[in-house]
Amino acid sequence: MTPEERFEHFKRLTAGLAEERRKNRDEDKTLWRDTQRQINELSARILQFGQESQESARRHREADSRLEARIKQLAEESGEADRRLEARIESLVSAISQFLAGPK
Numbered sequence: 001m002t003p004e005e006r007f008e009h010f011k012r013l014t015a016g017l018a019e020e021r022r023k024n025r026d027e028d029k030t031l032w033r034d035t036q037r038q039i040n041e042l043s044a045r046i047l048q049f050g051q052e053s054q055e056s057a058r059r060h061r062e063a064d065s066r067l068e069a070r071i072k073q074l075a076e077e078s079g080e081a082d083r084r085l086e087a088r089i090e091s092l093v094s095a096i097s098q099f100l101a102g103p104k
Contacts, residue, residue, distance in 0.1 A: 001009070
């Protein structure tokens, strides 16, 4: 092989390596961009999920507060109904006692 042939062979080999490096660099850039895009999309989804979770927690707290208020209201109403029932029972027991005692 003559020096010129060797030089041409070396140029072709170097050009092939340079082309392969350029293709790898382009593929790496594309992969990096895709990875960055996926990371950005995932970050946006995580933020959205966090916001939705906070909103859901807020709605649950509000529902819990309403339920607590309703339970207190029902407990008060039940207590009042119990007191009225107790008074009626006392009245009936008293009336029955007087009836059984009869006129003296």
